[in-house]
Amino acid sequence: MKRRNLILNIVLILLVAVFTIYAQKNMDAYKLRILNLCAIYTILGLSMNLINGFTGQFSLGHAGFMAIGAYTTALLTMKIEFKEQIFYMKPLIYPLNSISMPFLPSLLIAGFLSALVGYMIGAPALRLKGDYLAIATLGFAEIIRVIITNAQSVTNGALGIKMIPTYTNLYWSFGFAVLTVVFMFLLINSSYGRAFKAIREDEIAAENMGINLYKHKMMSFVIGAFLAGLGGGLLGNLLGTIDPSMFKFVLTFNILLIIVLGGMGSISGTVISAFIITILGEVLRFLDKPMNLGFIKTPGIPGLRMVVFSLLLMIVVLFFRDGLMGTRELSWDSIQNVFVKFRKLVGKGGVKNESFEG
Amino acid sequence: MKKIVAAVLSIAMAASLMAGCSKQTQSENNDVIKIGVFEPMTGANAAGGQLEVEGAKLANKLYPEVLGKKVELVIMDNKSDKVEAASAAARLVEQEKVNAIIGSWGSSLSMAAGDIVKNAKVPAVGASCTNPLVTKGNDYYFRVCFIDPFQGTVMANYAFQKLNAKKAAIIQEVSNDYAVGLSKYFQDEFKKLTGDENSIVAIANYNTGDQDFSAQLTTLKDKNPDVIFAPGNFTESALIIKQARQLGIKAPFIGGDTWETPEFIKIGGKDVEGAVFSTHFTAEKPITKESEKFLAEFKKEYNKEPAAVSALGYDAYLVILDAIKRANSTDSDKIREAIAQTNGFEGAAGMITLNQDGDAVKNAVINVVKDGKFTYLDTVEPKK
Numbered sequence: 001m002k003r004r005n006l007i008l009n010i011v012l013i014l015l016v017a018v019f020t021i022y023a024q025k026n027m028d029a030y031k032l033r034i035l036n037l038c039a040i041y042t043i044l045g046l047s048m049n050l051i052n053g054f055t056g057q058f059s060l061g062h063a064g065f066m067a068i069g070a071y072t073t074a075l076l077t078m079k080i081e082f083k084e085q086i087f088y089m090k091p092l093i094y095p096l097n098s099i100s101m102p103f104l105p106s107l108l109i110a111g112f113l114s115a116l117v118g119y120m121i122g123a124p125a126l127r128l129k130g131d132y133l134a135i136a137t138l139g140f141a142e143i144i145r146v147i148i149t150n151a152q153s154v155t156n157g158a159l160g161i162k163m164i165p166t167y168t169n170l171y172w173s174f175g176f177a178v179l180t181v182v183f184m185f186l187l188i189n190s191s192y193g194r195a196f197k198a199i200r201e202d203e204i205a206a207e208n209m210g211i212n213l214y215k216h217k218m219m220s221f222v223i224g225a226f227l228a229g230l231g232g233g234l235l236g237n238l239l240g241t242i243d244p245s246m247f248k249f250v251l252t253f254n255i256l257l258i259i260v261l262g263g264m265g266s267i268s269g270t271v272i273s274a275f276i277i278t279i280l281g282e283v284l285r286f287l288d289k290p291m292n293l294g295f296i297k298t299p300g301i302p303g304l305r306m307v308v309f310s311l312l313l314m315i316v317v318l319f320f321r322d323g324l325m326g327t328r329e330l331s332w333d334s335i336q337n338v339f340v341k342f343r344k345l346v347g348k349g350g351v352k353n354e355s356f357e358g
Numbered sequence: 359m360k361k362i363v364a365a366v367l368s369i370a371m372a373a374s375l376m377a378g379c380s381k382q383t384q385s386e387n388n389d390v391i392k393i394g395v396f397e398p399m400t401g402a403n404a405a406g407g408q409l410e411v412e413g414a415k416l417a418n419k420l421y422p423e424v425l426g427k428k429v430e431l432v433i434m435d436n437k438s439d440k441v442e443a444a445s446a447a448a449r450l451v452e453q454e455k456v457n458a459i460i461g462s463w464g465s466s467l468s469m470a471a472g473d474i475v476k477n478a479k480v481p482a483v484g485a486s487c488t489n490p491l492v493t494k495g496n497d498y499y500f501r502v503c504f505i506d507p508f509q510g511t512v513m514a515n516y517a518f519q520k521l522n523a524k525k526a527a528i529i530q531e532v533s534n535d536y537a538v539g540l541s542k543y544f545q546d547e548f549k550k551l552t553g554d555e556n557s558i559v560a561i562a563n564y565n566t567g568d569q570d571f572s573a574q575l576t577t578l579k580d581k582n583p584d585v586i587f588a589p590g591n592f593t594e595s596a597l598i599i600k601q602a603r604q605l606g607i608k609a610p611f612i613g614g615d616t617w618e619t620p621e622f623i624k625i626g627g628k629d630v631e632g633a634v635f636s637t638h639f640t641a642e643k644p645i646t647k648e649s650e651k652f653l654a655e656f657k658k659e660y661n662k663e664p665a666a667v668s669a670l671g672y673d674a675y676l677v678i679l680d681a682i683k684r685a686n687s688t689d690s691d692k693i694r695e696a697i698a699q700t701n702g703f704e705g706a707a708g709m710i711t712l713n714q715d716g717d718a719v720k721n722a723v724i725n726v727v728k729d730g731k732f733t734y735l736d737t738v739e740p741k742k
Contacts, residue, residue, distance in 0.1 A: 028452040029448055029451070029452050029474065029477065029478065030445075030448040030449050030451070030452035030453055031452070033444065033445055033448045034445065037441065037445070082495070085494060085495060086491065086494075088490070089538070089539075089542050146533075146565065149532060149533045149565070150532060150563070152538075157532065157535075157538055158532060158533050158534050158535040158537075158538050159489060159491060159535045159538060159539065160466050160469065160489075160491070160535060162469045162472060162491050162494075163495060166473055235441070238444075239440060239441065239444050239470055239473075240470075240472065240473040241440070241466070241469040241470055241472065241473075242440075243440070243466045243469075243535065244533065245440075245466060245533065246439075246440045246441075246466070250439070281442075282445060282449065285434070285435075285449070288399070288435050289433075300433065302399030302400050302404075302435045303399065303400035303435065306400060306437075
């Protein structure tokens, strides 16, 4: 059984790789952009789910970590001559003004810097619990944004940065998304992962079992911050331009929406919901346009598609507390079970399976 | 119960997917010229976006045809969100196959579309995005408004020449690219005019959404400036002026075009009387023949006074249409060429000449608040 699952997993990853190569070569810029966003939101959703869903620490500081990641990557990858043009009000400080690096090291530095800030924020904040932690992390995210707004000689302040090389393509975004998913599966199924879940279920019981609460919370927080920084970097280099107002609380909320709908504490749920929400947001654009329903003509109501998400969130919170997947995972065994059940159901209905195949 | 809800939901989702698909495949009509409008219709900047769309829609109604083909506006909401703005622009370019784009209110949203229009080689004309970075290094982005540096210089000149100010103080909305830009060029020009490096006596910062400005204003008061330049959002600016008067600051306040909203007067009340600001357009004194037409038609269509950004949205449409006419083609590259050559075009908000960066060189209007109304004061011509 295990062997079969391993083979299937490898096949799946290969399929994703083939799809990525095909899509990157054949799809238009719009579809590519949406797919890139799907992958980036997957990374961001997973990083937030690690902290909020698996470890049960209600943190709302994601926009801040993303801002650090995006700015670091942008400043490191930008071409030197563009830096002079963009920083026309206050020149960029040394040594940033003479650095231009490839994408991968910039992304990793962005992730590590974000993790470092996560460590510094986590050290005091993780002593708090529940709502208090949420408020503290939210505050820290705002502080990061205000610092970025005011540090004009590093970040160009409110003017924002443009001409960031748009390195992000499907190879980068899907590559990192797959790596993140694999890493998360390995982490969650390791002893650390079980410790995270134990903390989520009951902190006192977990501590009694000999789990170092502070160490594990910190670990989850720092890994989450690293991934958020990475995702932020990918996002910045996808857009080609960033500014501080991008990293407001709404951004954190978007990711929170993904993990709540997908299921707090489910990796596959987060992946599915990141894709569905990103694609649905674009597909539903027709709702904003004037509609002709045959018997009634409506004028274009901008924002109607947002109502769909609000409704979805309300329905999920009221009727399906656990979201799409809850804490369950989509695995090969569960898919097999569904097939078995389906067969039984069909069998009961008096139709034989063979007739389908024959 | 749950199962039923789940089933209904999934059917609704599936249906919406189908509906989305069918929409995209229809109307691949070559007899229609499509102009995309990407504007914030929802979110924080919705008010501004709506005004621009009103202008563009009116222009489309008055001038619905070019080269014998119908012009269709494709309006796309960008949610006042940078990520969304990029997607909306990409959608206009790739899915709707527009020939040109208008937009967007908010320079940062326009910048998000910059790379997309550049790569797709579709020209975009911004209406009121004043950040110099929007068009910088991008041959496919233009705008029909003047940029922050010009506005800052205009107000510095006004302060120096008309108000005889020798010392100026600045209170700026530091989280707003527009305010920071204006403030920078005001400082440069004012220092040059007075010939005094220390003529800017104080610079105070505040953030969007702040309510209490007493700390900043107290510092300004101590320096006793002749004039206070306060570029920023209208709500905060009105509150600043109000609180300044309460603190006994008598110096006149001057600002930029963001003040031109009814809310500014509503919040500021009597205290904003005499506040002077530069803007793109005035409803009081038609600048061109096109302005007269615009003013009359706008009142007829929407039954209200037009805002400056509506006039700019209107102009953006006309500039594109004019370019299509001159290019005598719907090819995006040829339209781009023609837009770049726009010279002395008569728009509703003044004559438009685009310089090599793609920025409009045009007159600025100076307005003052008088008897609870915006009143025309002066017109300033661009240098060169």
